[in-house]
Amino acid sequence: MSIEKQLKQKTYHEMFINEHENSHPIRVLGEAFQEEAEKDLPDLSQIRFAQGEVYFHYKDFEAAIFKWENISNDLEPWAKKNTADAYYELGMLSTAEDIYTAIVTDNPTLNTEVALQLFSLYIDRDKLDAAVSVMKKTINANPDYPNVTEIARTFFEEQQDWNNAIELAVNEAKRTESPVWFDMVITYVEKGVTKSLAPSYFSQALILLFGLDKEKFEQLVSALWNSYKNEETYLSWLSEINHLLLNLDLDRNENWPGLSMLHKETYFSFIDGRYFIKKIQEFIPDLLTNWLRLADQANVVLASAAVLSWNELFPASISTTIVSEAENLISMTETDMDELDECLTLFDSIMNWAEDHEMGKNHRLKWLVDQLIDFDTQHIFITGLSGSGKSSFVNTILGEDLQDSPTSSVVMFKNDEELAITEITDWEITNLAGFSDFQERMDRRRNALESIIEFKLPNAFLQGNRVAFIDTPGLKGSLHERNEILKSLHVADNVLFVVDANVPFTEKERSVLTQIQEVAPDIPIHFIISKMDTITGEQEVIRIFEETRSTIQTYLPESQVFAFSSQYEGGSQLKDLKEFIQSINNSINIEDKRLAKLLFYIRTTIASLLQKRIDVENQLLESVRWNEEMLMKLTGAVNQLKDTEAQKAKAFTKSYRAFKDAIEIDIAETVPSLLKECSVLIKEDSNFSKIHLELNDEMNRRLQAYLEEQVMPKYYRLLQDWIVRCKEEFEEGQEFLNEMAESFNQMYGDERLKLECDFKVLDDWRRDMDRMTSRFQLDSINILLRRTPSQFLLKSAGKLFGAISQNKAMLYNKYKSFVENEDYAEAAKLVCDQFFRPFELFEKSLERDVTMFFKSPLTMLNRSVEEASAGIQTNQEMLNNMNANPEMFRDPLTLFEVRLRQFEWMTVAGKGMQTIY
Structure with a gap:
């Protein structure tokens, strides 16, 4: 055993009694004292020091103090320390403290032992600040001394002195590079006691840990990320960690699932409409750059689309190298994302935002979207000029006179087990009591185009052909009225354009068809020639049908034509019509086509909400002017x-x-x-x-x-x-x-x-x-x-x-x-x-x-x-708020557009489909 260890344990006296194990230590040391005293130049300090130890162990602290006070050789500092220990045991804490603090030595072991004793004494005297101070000095001076850091950690945790506990763990992790201390840091972070610290506090430790253990590095970064998420320092953390990640050699192949998910969640939380662009604009480029560098296989396409869509909105904000990499990855990587679910989530986010900002409930738009995701039903849009025989055609197919006069609203006829009629407008949904209420709505003219009627009824033809008919008011009047009718066109899979056999395919009808193609260029258009029974002679009927079909197909080569008469034998005609409907229906890639239409509605909704903001401002201005006049x-x-x-x-x-x-x-x-x-x-x-x-x-x-x-x-x-x-x-x-x-x-x-x-x-x-x-x-x-x-x-x-x-x-x-x-x-x-x-x-x-x-x-x-x-x-206050903070309205919609563009990069463009604008 080394001398220092003996001095620490107060077993220095054992070197005098090893040969006299059968004698009492006091007797042995007494005889040694007498023997030494008889010498011409006696050196009694060592024997006195040893005697003091024995008295101490036998709890004769006063005798021990007496012996240790008379030490004058190299053992004197240890003797003073032991003297203070004795006073400590006697409960004379103030005296002990004075002696401890008066000891001056260059011996690190002695200094550490004195400090540990002072540490315990300060705790006993409830001088906790002094205890912390002496312990921190000890760790700085001799951190490798056995149990020093463990004693300090236990004390800090017991006192819930988390700042010192964290400081100890971080410093020891950096000093020792020990996984144990890094685990301790992670534990503190997950406990939530590190939130008050500046994010930059952990940077050096993170850089060191990246080189030591990348898995633990991801674990610590994830813990810190989640701990700062709801704090005021969150944006500072994002700035710090993304700057740090930019300077690390990240390799996507090393697999970073946790960090990839955190980048994804953070990015989407930024663009969900809760933040102003100016607040997040400086963080997003680095966030997306790092996400692309470490995105796992499940998210690499999403990260690439995010980079490309943000770069479109803010050109040159992301490096060209990252943009090029994103373009390559999105074109070469397969993705198995649930496209419809992602698209509907975006749509719901926009609708919820619009409702929260008093922009209307948009029931009609929600209804149109619901129809688009009904993939089991083909939607046929039936239209034509007024007087073309369209209503008779619909009544014949449905087997009952549902309309005895021209319709004034768009009506969707769907098969269902029971009769149910519903009127949908942007602001409300109304259940109609029965056919009389429906007819009243059809006779109404004022604001009729602002609603859609959903007419559910048991119908064998609709059920057998798995179709729904969208009947429209006759296309006449102004261009604006026709546009209002054609707003529902994108929900359709096909258009059936009804023409009158007596005046088929007129110039006015060509003009309307041009307008339909401009609104929805990808929707197939087919034709019904009605009122064939009004033509006299079979040869004349055939001639008119053939000439009309030839003219139509010259204009629209892919169109098919069906001759119809309400006077023909019903069963035979419905059978022919069923074959015709089946021939024009095309369910191939219906999900992709409907998805493209859904994206169209999302884009037009964003544009309409932006226009609504302008309209609201103009309305407020007009309201202020009108109220001032009033x-x-x-x-x-x-x-x-x-x-x-x-x-x-x-x-x-x-x-x-x-x-x-x-x-x-x-x-x-x-x-x-x-x-x-x-x-x-x-x-x-x-x-x-x-x-x-x-x-x-x-x-x-x-x-x-x-x-x-x-x-x-x-x-x-x-x-x-x-x-x-x-x-x-x-x-x-x-x-x-x-x-x-x-x-x-x-x-x-x-x-x-x-x-x-x-x-x-x-x-x-x-x-x-x-x-x-x-x-x-x-x-x-x-x-x-x-x-x-x-x-x-x-x-x-x-x-x-x-x-x-x-x-x-x-x-x-x-x-x-x-x-x-x-x-x-x-x-x-x-x-x-x-x-x-x-x-x-x-x-x-x-x-x-x-x-x-x-x-x-x-x-x-x-x-x-x-x-x-x-x-x-x-209204003036609302105007002032709108003008003072235009970003409150504009920024969320801009970010919704980023999400839409991102989605288009991942789906429509990636599949080579044509985006509808």
Whole structure:
């Protein structure tokens, strides 16, 4: 055993007692100490050091410390370390720490042992940062020391100090090139504890591992790739790893299935419409380059197509060497990919994106695609000019009169066990209840071409020939209408063009056929000559058929022609027609042909969505302009209505006050006269002590009669006349609002505004007038019972002198003069106030009532103003967003086009098929 090992294990004392195994170590060392002490120049340090070890092992730590404190030779550093160990065992951790940290030596073993002890001590004292620090220094100084790195790894893992654990594993992997440490790194990555580290942290280790073990290299790269996938550093990782891979000598023949799949998944995640092009443009070229360099056999064609399609979109972004290699590989390599499934996945991605971005559900397009993947059924597109006999031909084949008038929509007739009729538009799918609903749809003309009718019914002819008929409206009218009809043409495998035997193959029909060939040049066109029964004579029938067929085949050499009549014997004609249908049907390569049509629909969908974006922007602009115009007009209408309301309220109040003032004048003039006339009631024999009471009562009775019999009827008539005039004014206002509403509704294109005023206001007025004028009761007015000086004297005199006969003449004259000359203005005012008091609330509420009359129209106009303002704001915000981020719409569609082009490279072009554009 080496001295250093003895010192580490505290077995240095064994060299003194090996020959005295039967004696106690303390006795042996004591005798050796005495023997050494007797020498002239004794060296007791070694024996003391050994004695300290023995005391330590027997847990006599104080004795051990005493011995080790007296060491002065080369063992002194070890003695200090052992002394600290003893204090450690005694629990005097602070003292032990001081001694450990004071040891200075060049001995790496001793330094490491001291560090390990400090490490344990720091853990015991919960000084974890210090423990980490001393352990990292130890590893840097002496990483090969036994168990140092393992102790550190265990500690870091227990503390979940993943950064230091990862640093240790990566550094040791690079230092030792040991598979064990690389496995540890992979374990940490898969555990998910490396995500916070920069991707570049692992680059050197990856480069080293590539040269050591390529399989483990792929394993580590895959683990890192997946760990960064959902992190913010994902793009940094892709940049780092692809730059690294570009500088490595990758060989496709070495088989990299994991990396190939990761490149594939990443590339497709980038082009699925979630990313802006400017964000991924810098990563894609390196990603595709590396994918092509390491793609396995199952993905080499896909990788090549991806390179070529991206290079078409961004020329020169990928090196010409890689592009050339991709062209060679795609032309020489077979692929067994599920083309239809890949194509449908792309189509579904586009549809989902369109729906998520409120571009419509596109039910009609989805339905057309569903028909294309029904490979068991041939689709025959039946068309012709209006009046050619097409409907009769369809009815005869289907065995029933399904159409008694020309169709207005495209209808697909399919065999099925039960009758089911469905209308499909871009925005909805509607199940029709039965034939009557179907006929109603056929009679409809407005927006009819925006829908397709799927008519399923049990039919022996369709079932036996495994065909579906696509019947169309007669081709007439504008070029646009014909294009709308021919939108469904690509779902067909053949076209049956129906011509009239009486005027076969006219110039107009040639023009339509040219249009069909322009739309779908690869779809075979065949002909039905209808109404053959209208031709007189068998020879004439044969002549017309032969001449027509010759003319057609001169124009379209591959076309076949069938003569048809709804009057011919049904069974025989259907048998001939069955042979004709079978002769024109061609199921060879139907999957490839349908696939090409599916690609056509995908491409036209992308183009239509791009156009929709332009249309949406134009619609928003138009909507903003229209709403601004409407806002200006509606605001003007609101102001105009408010002016009208104010004008009516003012006019009604003025006219009401005018006749009220007239009544007031009448009362003011009549009441004094009426009261003065009461003087005739004064007689010379009157009881002058009570005459003032009698006169006051009589005056009130005469006032009551006057008001009830003269004033109130007159006032009632004036009120009724006033209400009639108000009604006329209100009706005039309503007529004005009706014209206003009609004008606005014309602009809206809808009966949106109904500006109906509240004529119940007039009913309320009439009811109030009837109630307030039905009867009037005047509260007694104090006319002659007041305490004015004149009245007081007169009443006093009447009471004092009224009983004396010779004084009656004087009192008579005084009373009569007083009644005839009294100023009754105040009494008249009291009468007037009492008369009009019930009408005060009515008068005060006139303005409010006029407001109530116009309230509903004003509310509706204000609501329309708010809607117009909200429409402007909403549409302007949408416009601003579209203009600020045009890539939000454009980029996903561009990337869908990349996927489409990629697919075309792999399928249609690779098979030598003609792509439909």
